[in-house]
Amino acid sequence: MYAVILVLILLALMAVAYQLGRRRSQSMAGRAGGIRKLHSLPGYYGFYAAIWCGLPALLVLLVWLAFQSIIVTKMVVADLPLATRSLSEAELGLVINDIRNLAEGNIVSRDVSPEMQAAADHYTNLNRIGSAALVVVAISMALLGIALGWRFISPAMRARNQVEAVVKALLVLSSTIAIFTTIGILLSVLFESIRFFRMIPLSEFLFGLQWSPQMAIRVDQVGSSGVFGALPLFLGTVLISLIAMLVAVPIGLMSAIYLSEYAGRRLRAVAKPLLEILAGIPTVVYGFFAALTVAPVIRDSGSLIGLDVSSESALAAGVVMGIMIIPFISSLSDDVINAVPQALRDASFGVGATHSETIRQVIIPAALPGIVGGVLLAVSRAIGETMIVVMAAGLSANLTVNPLESVTTVTVQIVTLLVGDQEFDSPKTLAAFALGLMLFGVTLILNIVALQVVRKYREQYE
């Protein structure tokens, strides 16, 4: 809480520093003969002073908050009786937890001994001192910053360049945060997968025909030894994605053609946002639509013509997923079709082609790379889709290409492997990471290829 207040105080100080910096540069300019004598506009001097005031103090604040609890804990542990300190790491962790809980007034797992009470008081005290020190240090840093900024400001000082350098550093920082998060996720998945592949050979995982991840938890349990052949999952994923694309590509493409080439302006203004609403429906909703509406319809109509359709079929999940993906394809294709230069249409009309000939022979071929890029993006979306398949496709890992049977997908299995109470070092849970890694790899490649294709298309017309 005090940290929030401190940040607010710092922000207020920065505002003050901005005003001071501006005034100072203006008064200097007045003496030197007008704003023109300044290197930068007065506002930049204001920002310059504000940065000097706020940036060092905020950095100190961040570092302090990151390390305070570690240092305080170390100090508390150092003061504990020797008997406690020599406990094993895990037990010591429990003790420290209790001390913390005690200090914060939470429920404690054991009886409170006088030593612990003392340690907890010590902990509270240290924290209080630390916070007070932080407030003092940060505010004096800010004031010092204002003073320095005040001194550094002079008409020749290149405030604009320096402010812009700081802004650039901020931008770089933001973008690296996103990149490092991605790398972090990738690495964590990678390490867990390596642990998995130490237990289960890669070849069995990739080419095994049977998937049955139940492990015996107790030694005397019967049967469940766990087989990790992921092929049925990949096949199921491919099957459902294929059905989804069979639904989404023709419908999406044709509606894009209609909307961009034939529809009047007013219809377009209404229809396009409506189509895009499809993309905004939560996937859970699609999921129960698939499970409760589409699947029974497919099963009933199947039994009418004598087909044996299981109540959770790849078809139901695939069709609904396809509907979900339509707006992706249609709005991306719509964009690329609109980007085809008017000159090409004119050329085609100019030799007497009809509208549909022009669309088929000029516009679609010209837009094709962009459309393909959009489709690839949609495929990677389909492969990664989870909720619909969890609800509508089933859990049994059948090795089949029959869309009327129940299949399961990589994402569904990741979910089922990780829900509930699990040990985090059994092959069963680690398999989820291996599956995740595969999925990540495939969608990454698809995305890279798609972006490449789209970019190449852009260049063609620029």
Added chain:
Amino acid sequence: MHTTIQYMAAENTLAPAVSGDGGQALAEDSRDFAGTVGDVTVANPAMTARNVNVWYGEQQAIIDTSLDIGKSQVISMIGPSGCGKSTFIRCLNRMNDTIDSCRVTGDIRLEGQNIYDKKLDVVPLRAQVGMVFQKPNPFPKSIYDNVAYGPRIHGLAEDKQGVDEIVETSLSKAGLWDEVKDRLGEPGTGLSGGQQQRLCIARTIAVSPEVILMDEPCSALDPIATATIEELIDELRQHYAIAIVTHSMQQAARVSQRTAYFHLGRLIEVGATDDIFTNPGHRLTEDYITGRFG
């Protein structure tokens, strides 16, 4: 319908021509407009346009314009930017149909047939009246497919061999055959600007039009490519009626036999190119030609 209309001879002081809705003046300059100077008709017309008015929405872009396009000759259309040259020639093959807000009235005939007749199909019309655009716009297809595009659509050839022949003769007529005969499979967009424009001309010729409309066909080209195209236009004249819009008066003088001067949506003056450039009949034409136009 145009039989009731009197057209004037090449004099300065004529009574107003037929006044359509466009009677109200567009600008000061046009207030003293008294009808097109010169003879808008020719002895042997491929196309005749009578009392054409064009509107984009509420704004009128062509006012009561009548003009013939003669067979086996080139007519150039000149005039300041925005005066309606493009608009006018785009009426001649109904390219304006592709613009929603555009409305055309009047009587435009190709070989006596009213091209704005409701029963008329624009597809064969656009094959008969081909168009070459300001910026070369080859399809992102091979050179061969660019030229073969029209003939295939219209079923002009029985078989592959027939298409081959059309492609070769069209490219030859466009003066491009020797340059590209060894690389017909390469993309048309890979050619130089001048070659691309000749490819577009070949594409237009391939559907054997009677009239070729060219909207500033050289404005994106360098002087050498321009000279090549000008020679080409001169040769094509033997087989086609050609209307060319240009901003270059030298070009108009070099390639055309007739010249039409447009100003703020009106056809001010039309006549033999030599006369127009040596002895313009209207003050506005003279101002434009002598470069006094503001």
